Amino acid sequence: MIQNELSRRRLLGLGVGLGAAASLTLAGCGGGSATTSGGAAGNGGKDYTGPKVDLKLWNGFTGGDGDIFKKLVQQFNTEHQNIAVAVTTYQWDDYYSKLPGAVSSGNGPDIAVMHMDQLATFAARGVINELDDVAKALELNEGDFAPTVWKGGLYNDKRYGIPLDMHPLGFYYNKSVMQKAGLDPEKPPTTKDDYTAALAELKKAGVQGFWVSPFQFTGGMTFYSLLHQWGGTLFDGEVQKATFNSDPAVEACTWLVDMIKQGYSPANVGQDADYLALKAGKNAFNWNGIWQINDIAKDPNAQIGVAPLPQIGSQPAAWANSHNFTIVKQRAADNNKVSGAKVFINWLSEHSLDWAKGGQIPARKAVREGADFKAIPNVSTLAVELDYAAFPPATPGLGEVILTFYNSFNEAALNKKSPKQALDDGVAKANKQLEDNRKKYGS
Incomplete structure (x- = not known):
């Protein structure tokens, strides 16, 4: 639908x-x-x-x-x-x-x-x-x-x-599902300990609370955010070498893949099934783009809240573009x-304030800090993420390289390779792509 x-x-x-x-x-x-x-x-x-x-x-x-x-x-x-x-x-x-x-x-x-x-x-x-x-x-x-x-x-x-504008990943939570598991529906988890504790309670209630998608939308973007939360990066400062197989990256990927192994998520989640399950009351938590805010607003009976991403790693971070x-x-x-x-x-x-009503955060600081923007439900809630948003680098020809990053996560999430092996293989391919890009566009 x-x-x-x-x-x-x-x-x-x-x-x-x-x-x-x-x-x-x-x-x-x-x-x-x-x-x-x-x-x-x-x-x-x-x-x-x-x-x-x-x-x-x-x-x-x-x-x-x-x-x-x-x-x-x-x-x-x-x-x-x-x-x-x-x-x-x-x-x-x-x-x-x-x-x-x-x-x-x-x-x-x-x-x-x-x-x-x-x-x-x-x-x-x-x-x-x-x-x-x-x-x-x-x-x-x-x-x-x-x-x-x-x-x-x-x-x-x-x-x-x-x-x-800017559009980050946000945290969506089903209040009804949380309440049925004995959780406070007005207090979504904000830390790693809170998150895992909530998932444990949901599991006791028979709910796999956090479905991990192996696809770019939205599991790959979730991993992108977590990698930065753990202090890692996709590339070095000059975007000469891929670094998404660093120790922080492997740790972040392992944490997310373990959600599946520990039964908090089904395996082999289909494209967009994580979000549809949230709306249907089959799971509790979903990391997804700000663009979903208008979609959840279409259902007056939906009990879905919106919050900034929980901080699972050592610092806050959220994918954004x-x-x-x-x-x-x-x-x-x-x-x-x-x-x-x-x-x-x-x-x-x-007129970026009017554009914000489409589910985007205005790029202009003055508009973003104004009372009119702050009054827009949920969209303004995610504006705080701008302070720690992890944007993709502005480097020519990077699309295919970032696709390699997402494919690496896909292999780990589908249990085709261990997180470390998947990321090591991905970095090897990405470095070759970066070298080809330097020849094509100049260093």
């Missing part, structure tokens, strides 16, 4: 399988210098006074957030008679594979919404334009955003993305369209 909602999230934040698509030859898309119209003031999008322009915008918001996004675009069009933005929406997995070819053929969009971890790849391939003037015109700087979100929009010290606005390069540059696109990006950035 929520298949469309679930399918759109398959590749929501990780760029899985996108290395090959992004490496397509983009003939002509990066070097066009002819102008079909010139003369619009390049003022970073503060305003646009030129002739009417029609802009194409691509995005992957196919769920409830898509409806809110389209309403905001309609509002923008109403308020700007000389700019008309037409929205085209794809599933994220189709979106990133279609974009390079469309740009190469001259049929790409003018504006593209892009995840933070994809910016460097598409910037390196010459698909998107620099946006330093937009940040300057808006007087935006790192102090207005979380440092990781702000820096994630940079490639070779040039800005290619204007941050719109961020949507950014980008301007796509064209074969023949149109200065008027570029200026109009910048006006739209500025306008949407300023």
Whole structure:
């Protein structure tokens, strides 16, 4: 009943399988210098006074957030008679594979919404334009955003993305199931000891309380969070070597796999079965994305709470990603369209409070700290995670490497290999992929 909602999230934040698509030859898309119209003031999008322009915008918001996004675009069009933005929406997995070819053929969009971890790849391939003037015109700087979100929009010290939001993993708990096991439904576990104690009580009541998915959504993201909670990282500081087989990583993976071995989770959990079981009252706890908040709100009888992730390791951490606005390069540059696109990006950035209602945390600090945002149920609850969010590195071609990380966890969760062997094998493959990326994109 929520298949469309679930399918759109398959590749929501990780760029899985996108290395090959992004490496397509983009003939002509990066070097066009002819102008079909010139003369619009390049003022970073503060305003646009030129002739009417029609802009194409691509995005992957196919769920409830898509409806809110389209309403905001309609509002923008109403308020700007000389700019008309037409929205085209794809599933994220189709979106990133279609974009390079469309740009190469001259049929790409003018504006593209892009995840933070994809910016460097598409910037390196010459698909998107620099946006330093937009940040300057808006007087935006790192102090207005979380440092990781702000820096994630940079490639070779040039800005290619204007941050719109951040979306972390959150903790969902079924209050009814907890209550039946004698647990306080208003006090979800926050520590490792609390968590394991609660699972033991649930097990006594005949409930496997924490279903561990072997898939990226959501077991892989859970492991990603736990690895950082244990103090590990996926890569070294320069993203030259994979490090997700470190002692902290093995310990985090072992803890999660042991959930299955100790009977707190079934084995071989199907894709999205962990979340569906939570809603059906068959388990108690689920680590999932902020994008599920709107889904649980659809059921007025649902007794599902939302909280920041429990701290299982030595420090708090949560997987997260961020949507950014980008301007796509064209074969023949149109200065008027570029200026109009910048006006739209500025306008949407300023309306990020409205966007937050789609289940996203505004990237702008002032909006995030305002009373209006704090009044949005559950979404504001997860905003505290921004202080310790573990974002993917902004490095070209990293999609396939991160897929290797998730596949390694999959092998451990399915008991095909021990956690250490699975992660060791994954790191060996990842290091070869990183070496290939350095040859493709430069070090």
